[in-house]
Amino acid sequence: MNKKDLNAMQITPAINYALKLFTYPLSLIIPKNSKILVIGGWFGERFADNSRYLYEFLSINKEKYDFEKVIWVTRNKKIIQELENKNFEVYHIWSLKSIWYHLRSPIFIYDQSINDLNSFFLHKGVLLYLWHGFPLKKIGTFAMSDEYKKKSRCNIKIFQTLECILPGVKIRYGGKGSYLLAQSEFASNVLSEAFSIPKDRVILAGYPRNDIFDQKEPEVYYIGNDFELIKKIQDLKNLGYKIIFYAPTFRDKAPTNFFGTEDLSEIQKLKTFLLNKNYALITKFHFATNTMGQILENDSHFFNLDSDTDVYSVLPFIDILITDYSSIAFDFLFLNRPIIYFPYDLEYYRDEDRGFMFDFEEFTPGPKVYNIDELTKILEEIYQGVFIDHFSDERKKLSEKIYDPKYYPGSHILATEINKILRTYS
Structure with missing residues (x-):
């Protein structure tokens, strides 16, 4: 069959x-x-x-x-x-x-x-x-x-x-x-x-997927392309790049836009900014949505993961997570690293699409940005070393609430x- x-x-x-x-x-x-x-x-x-x-x-x-x-x-x-x-x-x-x-x-x-x-x-x-x-x-x-x-x-x-x-x-x-x-x-x-x-x-x-965060030998879980992907990320980190992972969720009634835009000139501007600031960008789109990652051509510093890729072996190597409403943000709490929320269609998603189980602000411990200019401003602060992470304690508290140690x-x-x-x- x-x-x-x-x-x-x-x-x-x-x-x-x-x-x-x-x-x-x-x-x-x-x-x-x-x-x-x-x-x-x-x-x-x-x-x-x-x-x-x-x-x-x-x-x-x-x-x-x-x-x-x-x-x-x-x-x-x-x-x-x-x-x-x-x-x-x-x-x-x-x-x-x-x-x-x-x-x-x-x-x-x-x-x-x-x-x-x-x-x-x-x-x-x-x-x-x-x-x-x-x-x-x-x-x-x-x-x-x-x-x-x-x-x-x-x-x-x-x-x-x-x-x-x-x-x-x-x-x-x-x-x-x-x-x-x-x-x-x-x-x-x-x-x-x-x-x-x-x-x-x-x-x-x-x-079980969160156990890998504490594994002394996580490679025992690797399979297929995991080895190649993780080596690629480690090589970039060894060259001094910070690794950004962008993982938006799908919409039931609308397409998912790449960082909230379909403007290729804006996307190229973002790509140039990231390259100049020693950021490598990994993207992955939900298997149920369209593959918007195709608009960002893969190269040594920017690559889109196949929608079938399991990301949990990759997350320990990520420095900054960018998402909107995906549950991956809750898993990333284990690492207590910066999460930037990019809810470019917040009102639509809340009122016309899937909607939320909880208060959005309470369950999203991180800065909120709604366009590429606001995103690059925060990333510039991180690059310059002047970014103040006000959400560390909130992330830890929320993590222990959802994932009892x-x-x-x-x-x-x-x-x-x-x-x-x-x-x-x-």
Whole structure:
């Protein structure tokens, strides 16, 4: 089955659910093995985020936690090749081995949706939703219209009836045996409501992707182009360049403009300024948006990352983050380095697009700029050494609120909690 076939199923829910019910009898005759884990991410197309780092950690340490097999499933042939080169166990999502391990595994771990995995073979198991970032913008139930919430409640009643008739059937996330990861009590309150998961099924543990900030040998997590990219960044730092990372989020109803403009002369002016002030600029645009980075031609000091690139191995080398409403700003709090917020369309985004979960000013500890001239003014101050960082204490306070230090390192705690669930779940 190819990507086109999958998309067709996603737009025909009745057929989708019928096929899931059709596979249910297989789960009644094939026994589960509590030492087999199946993990996926980003609709099977990316090796990234919390799923990636938990998978790598468990693959390296599976004997320590008494797991026999840690399986990654994907639709991407490149990912299969890269993981096989590291001697990790990986299968195409529709291969016979993938289906077999789906049927044998009692737990399914993912970070975007159940379609990160082969959703037709998830029965009789635990669903563990890692999610992919503490939100500034509205998510889940907070982003739903009243009409959609009403429809959703109706669907849930139908699903609950099916779950009573067919114990262990899995056609949705949120039923019996669904768990959610949160990094603190504060995050737990927010995420459990957003995804309609009871608090007693929230696992408190740090995000696996954030463990890399404290790794003494982070290269054990590197894969594919990570080595080349990080070497390129280190070479620039060794030459005295400060590394700026620009990572705007996507808009639901509008394109994302490059630093708020489509004026190529303004962009060229910014590029010249950065080069003269020993700044290197890395950009990455959300996979769901258009690739605005194409307007900035790649060279030795300015380059745009592919939308599928996982950035968490790169973040420790970044000196300054520029973003608007992306959750990456919360991850960058771990480093307590300057964050410049560039919300060029703040009123539009707040009132007409996704909107915010929290007060924007309170949850964005950094200077705000709304055009390129305001941005270059701050960067000039940093270059001259006269920039006063007034937000260091605010960043630290917010970081500890969202990411409770006692739940880190997250991968270890999460692995331990997974073992507890597998021992008690029936």
